[in-house]
Amino acid sequence: MKRLMIAVFSLLAINSAQAQSSQSEMEQIAQHYFEAMVASQAPNATDKELENYLALLTDDVGHQHLPYQTDDSRAADGKQSMRKGMTFYLGAHTEYKAELLNLFTFNDSAIAIRYRHSAKGIHPQTKQENSYTSIMMEVLEIEDEKVAVIRKYHE
Numbered sequence: 315m316k317r318l319m320i321a322v323f324s325l326l327a328i329n330s331a332q333a334q335s336s337q338s339e340m341e342q343i344a345q346h347y348f349e350a351m352v353a354s355q356a357p358n359a360t361d362k363e364l365e366n367y368l369a370l371l372t373d374d375v376g377h378q379h380l381p382y383q384t385d386d387s388r389a390a391d392g393k394q395s396m397r398k399g400m401t402f403y404l405g406a407h408t409e410y411k412a413e414l415l416n417l418f419t420f421n422d423s424a425i426a427i428r429y430r431h432s433a434k435g436i437h438p439q440t441k442q443e444n445s446y447t448s449i450m451m452e453v454l455e456i457e458d459e460k461v462a463v464i465r466k467y468h469e
Contacts, residue, residue, distance in 0.1 A: 340419035407435040
């Protein structure tokens, strides 16, 4: 009986350690993602910051940003499409700041990041000044330590 109790407690300790390790890894992925995303939006952002952000994504990443992008389907050229769209806006901000408000992890499959951000800039197509402040939540589905699907929500 004593051996059975030791075995049970050992298994519980191992499972707890694995869960804590998994949560810590997911929190590191989330923090790295947030920092790379913020750097890609900075007024002085270059292709380097953009590529650092894109390196965190799977090649077939799905992206949904309601109400602008309603389809979250994954496609073979998902990362390439994001690169094209983000390159169009690269450097358009004259001011950008973001503050991480909350970070949630869900097993080793998903992360939710809630943050406040504000920006000012010139729209690259219309050349009109614009500014915004909003609270966002991004839900990230993770596969093999990379972001496979991004869903963005405005508060």
